[in-house]
Amino acid sequence: MKKKVLSVLLASAMVLSLAACGGKTDESSASTETSVATSTEASTETSTETAEAAPYELTELKVVVDGTLTATEDNGQAAFVEQWNAAVSEKLGHSITMNITQLDHSSYSDAVGRLIIGGDLPDVMIMSASMFKQYETTGLLWNMADAYDNAEFQSRLTLTSINENLKTADGALYGFAPTYGNGCVTYVKKAWLDAVGLSADDIKTFDDYYNMLLAFHNGDPDGDGVDGNTYGVIAAGYANLGEAPYVNYLPEFWQDGYPAILQDANGVWYDGFTADACKAALKRLRQGYVDGVIDPDTLTASTKIAREKWFSNEQAGSEGAFTYWAGTWYQTLTDNLIKNEVDSELVVLSPIAEIKNTLGGYINREAPVWVIVDDGDGDNSREQAVFDAFIETMLDGDKVQMLWTYGAEGVHWSTAADEFVTNPGTDNEKSYSYEEGTFHLLPSPNDANSIWKKNAMDPALVISPLTNGFKASTELSDSGNVFFTNNCVDAPAGASCETLTNYSADITDAKSAVISAVVIDGVDVDEAIATYYTGVVGTVIEQALTELNSAE
């Protein structure tokens, strides 16, 4: 009997001790609840409280960032942080230390979610536009509208609209974009165009574009003597439904079709996926699949696989056209073609007429933003201090902006007299020589044969340029940026409401099923869309539209 009593007691003790642990978690999460609730209230009172906030001396700054910070741990991050600490401490007049947590780029949003759940809140973190939409109104983020409006860099901004557009209807600003978003343009291998007797200037409409793809597929553009063993174009999926702007990897096929909730000219939200433009886009994709102009690997390829197949040394089975990021990537793609000993001359296609006449150009995605976490204590002084230390300095035009743009001096870039050689002893050997005082980039810390390009901020996309005159970009990336800037339009604003948040995974699955059914299985577009819409997805979409339109 004693045994039984003891075992019951032991079991109870175990349960109680575990419950106690659980209770602790509850307590911490309860405090999170409180903080979130308070922060919502606090954020609405920001404007009145900011002025009264007491000075706050921030000595430590916790930053969470994704792979866009190219100064990674093995690529000179320690020097970057050290120089940032020194420069910002000097500006603020007191010592400050930045602690960076760099999370895996591909699972960034998930990792951030787990950080927040675990209560390990950073002071500041980066978010993609889509991610930001879902966090914007949760109360977690600090309304930095006043801080932004009063920032020192305001007078130097060349692109004011980027952050003004991020403000909510009531003027709140929960994220700051130091650069504009950038977007994708269509690159075509010049040698392939020549081989099929075409010129980029001839590609003006979708029919021209499609005929070019047909010529790439049916002809012998790679010159291996075999017709039909090449493709027109490849992409990472027929649409990237996980992240806006969803259709930027196959813009000629999608044209004005946009598989998301959109706002019309009158500000009314509607489902772009069921619109005629999307149906027409799906038909074009189906035709492209049937005719073999779109590489079938598009269904399963990641962006890495798609681009590696495109610039692969083995051009049989490759593709002539590839739509990818403008600017720096123009140079990177060219470099990879050279590395793989493939004819490296690329032509950037102007947006075809169907895109120009509807959207207006290639899509410029909504920019990633830096957000400041609201601690919810009702006092904005700490958040203002985070803004001053992190965001205000980021666009100082000088030392700190240099760090975010080009990295650490002496590690990523230098102005000292210098001589170095990349790829010594190979066909790609290149010598570099710089005089004292000349700004130049150094070989990457983790790859002596590759010249460092940039750190987290692209100098070509930044909304407030450097004031020290330092500039290190290649002719190709410059021309790529100029071309994109002249041929782009802003991506449609993303929608955010509770229903979309609750069902976003299910809606994405349902849309994916429609795209796959139409493109791969050849199901009739109207039938597939009708099944999507008349089913339960339609009910959810209707509910979301009601929420969105009633909130306007």
Next chain:
Amino acid sequence: MRKKVQYTSTGEVVRKKPLSKRIWNHRGYYLMFLPVFLFVLIMYYWPMLGIRFAFFTYKPVGPKTFVGLKHFQSMFIDPLKAPAFWQAFKNTLELSIIKLLITTFASVIVSVFLNEMKNLFAKKTLQTIIYLPHFMSWTVVASIFTLILSKSETGMVNGLLVQWGIIEQSEKIFFLADKGWWRPIYYMVNIWKETGWGTIIFLATLSGINPELYEAADIDGASRLQKIGYVTMPALANTIITVLILNLAKVMNLFESVFVMYNIAVYDVSDVISTYIYRQTFNTFTPDYGFSTAVGLFKSLVGCVLVLVCNYLSKKTRGRGIV
């Protein structure tokens, strides 16, 4: 309840020492047991507290609200979530059980063939070769098969089929995107990867068969096939049943192999509970971990029931349970 009294051989009542004294007497053993006890407590029981989130709305931001059985209701009857969930549940059972049966069958066949090989060098070499795929990660295996089964020009299988005149260039098969082909390919890849490893336990059993049984069969004039049928297979039967029963308990744990091989075109036939949970959690920026936990809890409960069923079957067939 009456206390059971124990007597010594001389008829004296056995008086047990108090438990605390007994523990103190054996304190050395208890001390040795303590780290294991703590390890089990922390690593196995403490995480189980997370089960409670199945009854909460639990997102990265916003209040954590008790919602009772709402997530289970969503999972089972919500018109948007339930069809995908039940499809995934059905696929999990089908894929797992069929995979289990055919890989076990293949392992048995290969074991018997290996056992029949007389050349020891060839036998060992072959064994090593068929074990190797087991040590490759599923990511690598999926990349290889995606490449060779591709419909594009890089696809070796389609290339050969066209070259041999079995199909036309325009009839190339999109193996991994075709609902009819995906499952056979999945089973084939599993056979390729796991059959070799699966033979270990059967070969061990085969090596334990009394050679006198074969000698007796020889004297009786049995052919090679008859020896397999009347000596080898009956000796393997118990092991086959044990392997099947033990693996049946794990049928709900199907993720990696499916995750790396499936795509949107074949969700209907390939999506399993774990991949469904993955998408519900990671295809949104603010996932409701409560819903994912509820689906995971249901999966665990089904797994638990399967273990009990297996235990029952084991008792029936082998005379003893597995738990």
